[in-house]
Amino acid sequence: MKKRLKKGWPMYLMLLPGIIVTFIFSYIPLYGLVIAFQDYNPALGFSSPWVGFKNFEFVFSQPNFIRTIWNTLYMSVMKILGSIAVSVVFALLLNEIGSRFAKRVFQTLIYIPNFMSWVILAGIMMDLLTSNGPVNQLLSFLKLPVVNFLGDTKVFPWTMIVTSIWQGFGFGTVVYLAALTGIDPELYDSAKVDGAKRMKQLRYITLPLLFPTIILMLILALGGVMNAGFDQIFNLYSPVVYSSGDIIDTYVYRLGIDQAQYSVATAVGLFKSLVSCVLVILSYILADKVANYRVF
Amino acid sequence: MRKTGISRKIFIVCNYCIFIIVCLSCMLPFIHLLALSLSGSTAAAAGEVLFWPVDFTLYSYEFAIKGGKFLRALWNSIKLVGLGTLVNLILMLLTAYPLSKSKDQLAGRNIIMGYFVLTMLIGGGMIPTYLVVVRAGLKNSIWALILPGALSVYNMIILMNFIRNLPPELQEAARIDGAGELQVLVRVMVPLLKPSLATVGLFSIIGHWNNWFGGIIYMDDTARYPLATYLQSLLRDFETLLRTAGTDYAALIGQMNAQTGRAAQLFLGALPIMLVYPFLQKYFTTGLTLGSVKG
Numbered sequence: 001m002k003k004r005l006k007k008g009w010p011m012y013l014m015l016l017p018g019i020i021v022t023f024i025f026s027y028i029p030l031y032g033l034v035i036a037f038q039d040y041n042p043a044l045g046f047s048s049p050w051v052g053f054k055n056f057e058f059v060f061s062q063p064n065f066i067r068t069i070w071n072t073l074y075m076s077v078m079k080i081l082g083s084i085a086v087s088v089v090f091a092l093l094l095n096e097i098g099s100r101f102a103k104r105v106f107q108t109l110i111y112i113p114n115f116m117s118w119v120i121l122a123g124i125m126m127d128l129l130t131s132n133g134p135v136n137q138l139l140s141f142l143k144l145p146v147v148n149f150l151g152d153t154k155v156f157p158w159t160m161i162v163t164s165i166w167q168g169f170g171f172g173t174v175v176y177l178a179a180l181t182g183i184d185p186e187l188y189d190s191a192k193v194d195g196a197k198r199m200k201q202l203r204y205i206t207l208p209l210l211f212p213t214i215i216l217m218l219i220l221a222l223g224g225v226m227n228a229g230f231d232q233i234f235n236l237y238s239p240v241v242y243s244s245g246d247i248i249d250t251y252v253y254r255l256g257i258d259q260a261q262y263s264v265a266t267a268v269g270l271f272k273s274l275v276s277c278v279l280v281i282l283s284y285i286l287a288d289k290v291a292n293y294r295v296f
Numbered sequence: 297m298r299k300t301g302i303s304r305k306i307f308i309v310c311n312y313c314i315f316i317i318v319c320l321s322c323m324l325p326f327i328h329l330l331a332l333s334l335s336g337s338t339a340a341a342a343g344e345v346l347f348w349p350v351d352f353t354l355y356s357y358e359f360a361i362k363g364g365k366f367l368r369a370l371w372n373s374i375k376l377v378g379l380g381t382l383v384n385l386i387l388m389l390l391t392a393y394p395l396s397k398s399k400d401q402l403a404g405r406n407i408i409m410g411y412f413v414l415t416m417l418i419g420g421g422m423i424p425t426y427l428v429v430v431r432a433g434l435k436n437s438i439w440a441l442i443l444p445g446a447l448s449v450y451n452m453i454i455l456m457n458f459i460r461n462l463p464p465e466l467q468e469a470a471r472i473d474g475a476g477e478l479q480v481l482v483r484v485m486v487p488l489l490k491p492s493l494a495t496v497g498l499f500s501i502i503g504h505w506n507n508w509f510g511g512i513i514y515m516d517d518t519a520r521y522p523l524a525t526y527l528q529s530l531l532r533d534f535e536t537l538l539r540t541a542g543t544d545y546a547a548l549i550g551q552m553n554a555q556t557g558r559a560a561q562l563f564l565g566a567l568p569i570m571l572v573y574p575f576l577q578k579y580f581t582t583g584l585t586l587g588s589v590k591g
Contacts (some may be wrong), residue, residue, distance in 0.1 A: 008402050010477040011394040015408060018391035018447050022415055025444040029420025029428050045431065090318070093311055102312070108577055109319040112326075115569050117506030119528045123562040124325045126531070127332060127555065132343030134328060166321070198304075231509070235531060249422070256423040257513055269421035277418050 036267040048263075055267035064242075065251065065268065071157070072247040076228040078161045080221045084214060086165055087172025092206070094173060095180045107177070111170025118167075122235035125163055126150070156241040164229055172217070179213040180206065212292075219287045223280035226272050248272050326566065333357070333560035337553035356560035366561055368519060369526035372438075373505060376522045380442045380504040385497055387447045388455055389489075393481045395452075396459035412449045426513055440514035441507060441522065451496045458492045459485060495579045502569065527565045534558045 031046065036055055038048040059065050090110070097103045113121065128135050129149040136146045149159045183206065191201050230249040237245040248268065256265030327347045332340055336351030344350050360366045391412070399405040420428075425444060434440035462485075470484045486493070504522075511525025518529065534554040 008394075011397070011402055014390045014477070014481070015394050018387055018452075019408070019411070021387065021443060021446050022412060022449075024432065025425065025428065025446070026415040026419060029424035030415075030418060032420050032424030032427060035424065035427075045427075093314060096308070096311055097315070098308075102315075106315045106319055108574065110322050112570070112573060113322055115502055115506075115573065116566055117508060117524055119506075119508045119524055119531065120562050120566045121325075123527070123531055123558060124329050127559065128325055128328060130343070134324075134346050137343065137346075170322070235528065252422055257426065262423050262427065266421070266423045269423055273418060273421055280417055 033266060033270050033273075035263050036270045038263055040262040040266075051263075055264045056271070059264055059268055059271075064246070067243065068246050068248050068251045071244060072226060072228045072249075075157050075160055075233075075247065076225050078157075079164045079229065080218070080225070082161060083165045083168050083172055084217060084221075086169045088176055088210065088214060090169060090173045091176030091180055092202070094177055107170075107174060110173060113167045114171050116167075118229075118231035118235050121163070121167060122232070125159075125236060129159065150236055151238070151240050153241050153244040156237070156245045160229065160233060160236070160245065164232055167232075175217065176210065176213060179210055183209050215290055216287060219283045219290065222283040222286075223276060225279055226276045326563075326570070329559050329563050329566070332556055333563045335556055337556055340556045340559075341553055356556045357564075359557055360561045360564060365518065365521075365526060366523075366564070369521050369523045372520060373523035376438060376441055376507070377501050377504045379438065381497055381500045383442055383446050384448065384451075384500040385493060388452045388496065389481065389486070389493075391447060392452045392455040392459060393477075393485060396456045412447075412452070416449050429514060435514055436516055436520060437514075438520075441504075441510040444510075445503075448500075451499070455489065455492060455496065458489060462488055491579075498576060498579050505568065523565055527562055530558050530561060 034046055035048060037050055037052060038046075039051045039054075041048045094103060094106060097106065127133055130136070131146055131148065135149070140146060147155055149155055187205050187209075188201055191205060196204070226248060228247040228249075230247070230253075233245060233247055234250055234253065237250065249272075252265045252268050252272075255261050255268065324347060328345075331347050331349045332345050333356050334349035334352055334354070335345045336353050339345055339350035394402055395405060395409055395412075397405055419425075429435070429440050429444055434443065466484055466488070467480050470480045475483065506524055507522065508524035508528040511521045512528065515521055515525065518526070521529065534557055
């Protein structure tokens with residue numbers, strides 16, 4: 001043991017910077033969660049006076065906060081389900097494209113939005129979705145009423161869900177396409193010999209073999225259910241749509257950074273982290289049990 | 297050859313049409329942005345601009361280059377991307393290499409691994425991290441945007457697995473020649489890991505380029521904003537920028553409005569990614585499939 005330690009010292013030296021950075025910026029903030037049970041005072045830092053569960057009681061008595069939990073879950077569940085459905089459909093369709101060149105071009109184009117920040121995308125959305133923007137012009141051309149996509153509380157969550165799926169489906173498509181290319185072509189050959197038509201092949205070969213990947217993606221997404229897309233919503237929402245568009249993260253931001261109510265905001269963050277943590281562990285266990293997939 | 301039935305032909309045609317429409321839906325928003333940025337202010341305000349500039353003008357770009365704080369923010373971003381990516385890669389290599397050893401080769405390896413993995417499961421969240429960064433005296437420093445995310449444990453694990461899959465003889469050979477561990481890492485590992493480093497580095501570059509939030513919370517002075525943060529501030533306050541631009545730009549401002557001016561600067565912000573994307577597409581795809589295990 002001693003000998004190994006001694007021989008390994010350059011290794012430990014290499015690990016040191018990473019250990020220090022992780023300690024300062026991951027473990028100290030983790031300890032900093034104690035301020036959720038304190039009345040934070042900048043002069044005292046993380047050893048401010050203890051107040052027990054007061055911050056939690058305060059925040060859970062706020063109707064605005066309960067609303068953000070519902071908004072978060074609603075939008076993120078819809079985004080997860082929607083993006084899985086859309087990605088699977090496009091992967092299946094893309095798989096049917098014979099030309100390798102066309103396949104590559106389509107793949108390339110559909111996941112460009114993935115790499116754009118929501119600042120730029122939000123700027124574009126604002127222009128596209130204004131009352132006289134291209135989308136509403138199309139709607140009036142089709143004799144449909146003009147929609148206030150970013151200012152109507154009923155429409156806003158769906159604007160977020162659809163634009164988020166639009167931004168992210170290219171990624172899912174690539175993942176599912178990879179799974180589809182992994183299917184043994186002999187299966188299809190023998191199905192053809194047995195006289196199975198394309199729809200039958202889809203139903204009895206493709207979908208069952210794609211199923212584990214779908215389940216895996218679903219389970220892995222579970223850990224992110226408490227994140228409904230801060231970057232997107234922060235850049236597109238406004239006080240008008242708080243009732244349906246405000247999510248936990250934006251609420252924490254306004255409370256903590258804007259109003260400097262550090263303790264209350266941390267209490268909300270802690271609540272969110274705990275739920276997320278349980279979900280992450282649960283999803284890792286599920287991923288192992290159901291899809292036989294180990295993250296580590 | 298299998299004969300193609302009529303219904304199959306119809307399907308193939310429809311399929312191509314669907315993908316052309318879908319790809320257009322991914323491209324047209326950016327084309328609209330470009331068209332808007334090249335259009336005159338009255339046409340833009342009237343909603344006449346779709347996917348082709350109306351009353352073509354370059355005033356919005358002239359304003360971006362001369363009038364605003366665009367170039368300064370761009371320079372801040374270039375520094376951030378360069379320095380940040382370098383720190384990310386170095387820290388990741390230094391951590392991944394020792395952890396690629398087994399626990400028999402490196403005492404305490406599993407404990408150290410656990411130390412890093414734990415941070416993937418639980419974290420302090422927005423406010424405690426903010427308070428720590430501020431207390432560390434990093435407010436208004438570029439390091440506030442680099443250090444908190446300097447080591448991506450997730451990417452480090454991917455790299456570690458790459459190292460583990462390399463034949464161990466390569467390391468042994470170098471060690472017999474008398475190379476120290478750091479030399480093995482730099483001379484043997486880094487060249488072998490080039491493709492994966494390129495992928496991870498690319499994602500790190502994009503991450504820093506797109507990081508707008510750090511600038512908002514850690515920079516008091518807008519002069520220190522990286523480009524993404526500066527662009528974010530435009531989303532709400534372009535009118536202010538126009539008003540404070542000064543009399544020298546009065547002529548320019550007459551020719552553009554918030555919409556076209558903002559479009560030009562957003563387009564310039566999106567341009568680098570669009571330019572490198574086709575050339576580095578290979579690395580983007582590898583990254584995405586690597587990313588498919590991400591939680």
